[in-house]
Amino acid sequence: MKRFRLLIKGTVQGVGFRPFVNKIAKELNVKGYISNTSTGVLLDIETYDLDIFLNLLKAKKPPLCEIYSIDIEELALAHFIDFKIIPSFEEEEEKKIPSIPPDMGICENCLKEFNQKEDRRYKYPFINCTNCGPRYSIVIDTPYDRKNTTMRVFDMCEGCKKEYTDISNRRYHAEAICCPNCGPKLYYVKDGVFYEDDVFKRLKKDLENSKIIALKGLGGFHLICNALDEDAVKSLRLRKKRSSKPFAVMFKSLEDVLIYTYPTDFDLHILNSIEKPIILIKRKEQFFKETTKGLSHVGAFLPYTGIHLRVFDEIDFPIIATSGNISDTPICKDNIEAFDKLKDIVDAFLIHNRDIQRSIDDSVVKPIKDDVLIIRYARSFAPKPIYIKKHAKAISLGIGAFLKSTIAIYKDNQIILSQHIGDLDSIETFNYYKSVLEDFLRFYNIKPDIVVCDMHPDFPNTKYAKEIFDNIVYIQHHKAHIYSVIAEHNIDTDILGIAWDGIGYGEDKTIWGGEFFVGKYHLDRVFHIKPYKLIGLDKASKNPKRIFLSFLFELFGDDFEDRISSFNIDKKEAYMLYEMWKKDINTIYTSSVGRLFDMIAYITNLVDTIDYEAKGAMMVEDRYIDTNLRYDFEIKNNQIDISPMVLELLEEKDLSLIPSKFINTLFEIIKSIMTLLKAKNVVLSGGVFYNKPLLLKIRNFAQRSDINLYYNQKIPIGDGGISVGQAFYGGVLC
Numbered sequence: 001m002k003r004f005r006l007l008i009k010g011t012v013q014g015v016g017f018r019p020f021v022n023k024i025a026k027e028l029n030v031k032g033y034i035s036n037t038s039t040g041v042l043l044d045i046e047t048y049d050l051d052i053f054l055n056l057l058k059a060k061k062p063p064l065c066e067i068y069s070i071d072i073e074e075l076a077l078a079h080f081i082d083f084k085i086i087p088s089f090e091e092e093e094e095k096k097i098p099s100i101p102p103d104m105g106i107c108e109n110c111l112k113e114f115n116q117k118e119d120r121r122y123k124y125p126f127i128n129c130t131n132c133g134p135r136y137s138i139v140i141d142t143p144y145d146r147k148n149t150t151m152r153v154f155d156m157c158e159g160c161k162k163e164y165t166d167i168s169n170r171r172y173h174a175e176a177i178c179c180p181n182c183g184p185k186l187y188y189v190k191d192g193v194f195y196e197d198d199v200f201k202r203l204k205k206d207l208e209n210s211k212i213i214a215l216k217g218l219g220g221f222h223l224i225c226n227a228l229d230e231d232a233v234k235s236l237r238l239r240k241k242r243s244s245k246p247f248a249v250m251f252k253s254l255e256d257v258l259i260y261t262y263p264t265d266f267d268l269h270i271l272n273s274i275e276k277p278i279i280l281i282k283r284k285e286q287f288f289k290e291t292t293k294g295l296s297h298v299g300a301f302l303p304y305t306g307i308h309l310r311v312f313d314e315i316d317f318p319i320i321a322t323s324g325n326i327s328d329t330p331i332c333k334d335n336i337e338a339f340d341k342l343k344d345i346v347d348a349f350l351i352h353n354r355d356i357q358r359s360i361d362d363s364v365v366k367p368i369k370d371d372v373l374i375i376r377y378a379r380s381f382a383p384k385p386i387y388i389k390k391h392a393k394a395i396s397l398g399i400g401a402f403l404k405s406t407i408a409i410y411k412d413n414q415i416i417l418s419q420h421i422g423d424l425d426s427i428e429t430f431n432y433y434k435s436v437l438e439d440f441l442r443f444y445n446i447k448p449d450i451v452v453c454d455m456h457p458d459f460p461n462t463k464y465a466k467e468i469f470d471n472i473v474y475i476q477h478h479k480a481h482i483y484s485v486i487a488e489h490n491i492d493t494d495i496l497g498i499a500w501d502g503i504g505y506g507e508d509k510t511i512w513g514g515e516f517f518v519g520k521y522h523l524d525r526v527f528h529i530k531p532y533k534l535i536g537l538d539k540a541s542k543n544p545k546r547i548f549l550s551f552l553f554e555l556f557g558d559d560f561e562d563r564i565s566s567f568n569i570d571k572k573e574a575y576m577l578y579e580m581w582k583k584d585i586n587t588i589y590t591s592s593v594g595r596l597f598d599m600i601a602y603i604t605n606l607v608d609t610i611d612y613e614a615k616g617a618m619m620v621e622d623r624y625i626d627t628n629l630r631y632d633f634e635i636k637n638n639q640i641d642i643s644p645m646v647l648e649l650l651e652e653k654d655l656s657l658i659p660s661k662f663i664n665t666l667f668e669i670i671k672s673i674m675t676l677l678k679a680k681n682v683v684l685s686g687g688v689f690y691n692k693p694l695l696l697k698i699r700n701f702a703q704r705s706d707i708n709l710y711y712n713q714k715i716p717i718g719d720g721g722i723s724v725g726q727a728f729y730g731g732v733l734c
């Protein structure tokens with residue numbers, strides 16, 4: 001027999017880890033104790049065979065538990081007589097970053113009970129356990145205990161209390177535990193009347209009659225309607241003031257997904273994974289035209305709570321389930337708030353009386369062959385700690401970007417990334433941003449030693465940070481993108497970092513977005529897309545015609561007019577823009593690759609205006625066909641000049657080839673720079689890399705050439721990951 005002290009790091013607190021270890025220790029007759037510490041879990045055990053114990057531990061660990069490292073030390077025998085869970089030492093408690101688990105969709109075990117007639121929670125909409133259900137969305141204060149959640153107003157019945165206190169029960173310390181006797185209840189609210197009976201029957205009737213309903217779920221309200229009913233979807237667009245951004249669709253089951261889409265096995269696997277995210281799947285042509293507005297993929301997800309499952313017990317069609325808000329403001333979470341804000345959008349409400357403390361959207365992912373990119377980091381992900389090998393020198397706070405804003409804190413060996421907050425262009429979203437920031441600092445009981453902001457002088461979050469903190473540093477947007485990958489993958493070597501996206505404020509006060517950096521931690525900008533002018537600043541991001549004209553003005557000067565005849569461009573407007581371009585009125589230089597996608601989408605008649613973020617990029621990717629054709633470009637003076645491509649584009653006979661040839665050109669540019677610099681370790685970040693054909697080509701090339709390729713996999717590759725890069729910079733590099 002030997003005695004070992006194991007320090008286990010990772011997601012090991014608040015996920016049922018200690019009761020689990022208690023169980024296997026008893027099974028294997030292992031003696032000693034387990035305790036939470038500020039950095040993980042401490043196990044002090046005596047056993048004849050450590051390997052058996054560790055193998056079982058790793059193989060059978062609870063679904064939400066993630067082990068990053070186990071440090072093992074052998075000690076002199078202490079002759080323990082039993083196995084115990086001992087409370088953590090107080091000073092450890094104080095140092096600790098509190099662990100708050102993310103909300104999770106219904107687990108296998110709960111699903112089984114939900115469908116079992118004899119079970120006391122049969123068809124109970126609020127069924128949950130230690131492994132699933134609401135958590136982050138219901139926590140009012142730390143530690144994560146029943147009394148600190150919005151479930152505190154529901155007194156546990158005897159049955160629930162017994163399960164909650166029984167260490168061998170799978171609901172031991174499931175803080176949201178409840179049942180039909182003691183838990184929350186549903187109401188259908190229509191024309192001011194609250195109905196407690198036949199809630200789902202009433203809902204069914206309304207959905208069948210093209211009505212739009214606000215449904216309160218786990219992290220907020222969804223707006224739902226029959227996804228096969230074009231009239232209902234059209235009226236939802238009108239009422240929600242969302243002209244063309246696609247809606248997500250919730251399907252009854254995996255079988256139903258097969259009826260309406262062409263999922264790969266991998267898509268189905270992700271769809272049904274414990275995260276239950278929205279995943280982009282190729283749709284069958286005849287379905288969801290109005291929902292997707294011409295895109296070939298649909299955001300699909302499965303029912304992930306008892307409430308959703310009950311909805312699908314009644315109906316046989318998929319439903320639109322989109323965030324309950326107007327335009328892109330934060331998702332509604334309170335009943336009273338929803339009654340007020342959504343009254344002109346919906347015909348009825350399906351609500352419940354469990355309060356949502358903070359709203360969490362559904363997460364969105366995009367499959368890239370055998371991997372996913374996270375588009376929206378929210379339910380099931382936030383606020384799960386991300387383990388970082390480098391110990392933070394100081395407590396660092398990253399305050400995020402302007403679009404897809406998030407915040408992140410870095411302390412010790414962990415970065416905690418907040419849920420997706422949104423674009424900070426409305427007062428509502430900015431107020432939500434402030435509440436998330438306050439929430440984080442209070443929860444994690446943190447006073448940041450260093451606060452890292454984007455360099456853009458006009459970002460409201462940067463301005464706000466300057467008001468409330470005095471220890472501010474700045475890091476350039478695209479460098480933050482690269483640092484986010486360095487943090488996530490614990491990279492400790494020289495890299496070539498490629499940051500391509502829409503826009504980010506550059507160190508030279510122009511707008512960057514097509515950048516190549518080299519360095520280890522200190523990054524030098526070695527190449528970039530040759531800058532072109534954005535005419536009318538932000539207006540150019542909405543009107544891709546302006547990007548196209550900018551290139552024509554550059555190439556042909558006063559003779560540009562001959563070149564626009566085949567495009568639907570008003571001459572008077574073109575001349576006005578030419579004046580602006582020539583005299584630099586309201587223009588700024590940019591090296592953005594994202595805006596080039598908009599231009600391509602415009603030239604190929606895919607879009608006229610960009611009315612939601614990344615529309616141009618999505619449209620262009622959608623038209624990709626397998627070809628090796630491409631356009632020309634020139635690398636000169638550390639700049640990549642794409643005007644040869646624009647010249648070729650103007651002569652292109654077959655418009656349908658343009659998107660593919662453009663994407664291939666981008667790949668060629670990256671390949672050329674990687675080859676030129678003899679790069680061995682390449683980092684990709686920025687929204688452009690959501691592009692599947694482009695990313696796959698780079699992946700294949702890296703593989704063939706023995707290049708280590710890294711990009712964001714656990715956090716968004718777009719601006720949602722910026723705060724992680726900022727926090728890392730503050731914690732390690734300042």
Ligand code: ZN
Binds near residue numbers: 108110133
């Ligand atoms: Zn469960």
Ligand code: ZN
Binds near residue numbers: 156
């Ligand atoms: Zn109960």
Ligand code: FE
Binds near residue numbers: 687718
């Ligand atoms: Fe960006």
